[in-house]
Amino acid sequence: MEKTILSGNEAIARGAYEAGVGVASAYPGTPSTEILENIIRYPSIDASWAPNEKVALEVGIGASFGGVRALVTMKHVGVNVAADPLFTLSYSGVRGGLVLVVADDPELHSSQNEQDSRHYARFAKVPMFEPSDSEEARLFTRLAFEASERFDTPVMLRTTTRISHSKSIVHPDDNVLKPAKADLHRDPAKFVMLPGNARKRHYFVEQRLKDMAQWSCEQDFNRIEEGSDKVGVITSGIAYQHAKEVLPEASVLKLGLIHPLPKDLIRQFAKRFETLYVIEELDPFIEEQVRAMGFAVHGKDKLSVCGELTPGRVAEGILGQPIPHAFEHKEELPQRPPNMCPGCPHRGVFHALNRLKAYVTGDIGCYTLGFMPPLSAMDTCICMGASIGNASGLARVLSEEQRQQVVGVIGDSTFLHTGVNGLMEMVYNDAAATVIILDNSTTGMTGRQDHPGTGYKLKGDTAHKVDLVGLCRSIGVEHVHVIDPYEMDATRDLIKREMARPAVSVIITQRPCMLHKRDILEKRPPLFVDADKCTACKACLSLGCPAIKWNPKGGAKGLAEVDKMLCVGCGVCQQVCKFGAFGVCDE
């Protein structure tokens, strides 16, 4: 195939196709999401969303035990969820190759922490490849499947945001393997990890790491680029690119397999240089191991553990070159954070929670933006699915009066991910709190993916749709209410009533996401502000709708204005305005 420009994620999808992958499973998570969205271009692959990362990995394991190559993808925090099966899979090993792609997010572009997944590879004793551009992402995906079968191990492929979402030129390989045919293969000594079996497999796991480290020393995915005989650099992944940019003269050992490390190769390389740098993003993962081998190296003494590397940061840290600026701002510029869309069904709910002075335990999704002013209605946010468990814990320790303020808020996809487990706990242990499931019929934040509650699958075909009301009832929630969040008064009254209830209650707000990819949104004409009626009270501004703008020069005391291009006519502002200043444009 002709050369083409692909993102790292697209290139991984292509590599998986070339490697004859038969099954792919994932839960969406930035920056890993587009791998599965691109894999559906290859109909030979059975690709699907799982309700969470643990299930995704378990699906992959099943396919692998059936003899088929399986790809599982997630973001770094997803590995925390999938860690349980991962650690045991390391012992059992695989049958068909199994590759787990994990996308880290240095600089927290859209994550709640910055964890370095390389520690998981070491902790779970699983090998890990790390590509440094899209072409390597394609190539290493193929290699990872070969290594997985050859060494009977799951293999991790680590990317970072700047690999996943950067584009560079790729040369696809026309030599494409066909997915293997599945069959049942009984091998309980390998697949049943009871203590007696697992104990034996542990010896195998340790030997496997030694064998792989030795093998890695002779593979060309690790390469030395000869340069200066004074300065040597050990690096991998995106850090390699920054290092080449900033230190074009240095000799570089670029590692493709970063766990287990090719120690002999590193030793031969490291002993040649007076000055040795390890340039890597996040933790001193390679640095500490090289130091433990007895070499003096520079690394995190010059580069930060926090945030991503850039060529500028590397130049500043390693060479001590300050970052040049032809222009510097003297004044502070207005920030432009992301905002919920005009007409977002969540906006009114957070407005109500703010007015009711609720203590909101929040969760991960677009609705985390309920934290931002002017809505300012979120008090905690820890991880996917934690809102309900957090609310449950709080409800148990607070006084009756304060308990009534606790409201757990969660999206539909997140509820099915792991929130449902928290709700079971809440009912089981009688923690009287209110839970709001913001059901917008999609996974909004990662870009509108389907899940078991939408009635559709990854490839667009229809599916059984989980009935959220029935599900909550079956768990044992007696008080389940459904409401249209565009009806502001009714929504607020309902929340108020349920907050006061000394029992678990669930409110499901139902309205599709504004960016819903299916044509299910009703078209409504935009609104306008009647200048004669607007009293400049600014109540509408408390919604933070991007379509409403304050014009300080309008009217006598200023005037609210609606941007017709942005307004979708949800009518929420109309309900907040006490003076009836919002009218509907006739179209």
Place this chain on the structure above:
Amino acid sequence: MSNGVQNILLVGVGGQGTLLASEILSEVLMLSGYDVKKAEVHGMAQRGGSVVSHVRFGSKVYSPIIPEGQADILFGFELLETYRYLPLLKKDGQVVVNDFEIAPPGVALGKQEYPADIAAHIKETFPRSCVVEGIVLAKEAGNMRTVNTVLLGSLSTMMDIDQGLWYQALTNMVPQRFLEENIRAFELGRQAQRSRSD
């Protein structure tokens, strides 16, 4: 310019089509035989946030990220965002900016002011810059949504790339039914820039 690598930084507000423009730009650079890398952050699906895309090209590009203070061209879809990223531009860099304001939340809420005279500030510091009336020209081309193609037209006059390859890139990246108006938009952007430099 490091190792002969050229750097173009594209900035705008989520929903403005900044990313599509950087796709088209990367495509034309690849068609011209360059090594190209493009990096951006598109995590959250919500609109309205600040969007930045780095495009780098040359015979061999390493890092996908433009080193601070080394952007050759800053290509902006909105005034404030363009202003925000000026520090990344190198000393004799150029700006192509759409003459268009979108109020950030603080301004929309009446708590902050939108900085005044941004276009003038830009021209003062980077005299080779140009301001393009993107919306006006896009309307002239027949569709408001072709603003980013108008701007690409203006940008094309600053780059030494065969015009035919631009058309080829547009053909590859723009859906067939919008192609004609996009070509028109591209032409208008190109002419506007030309007449200015004459």
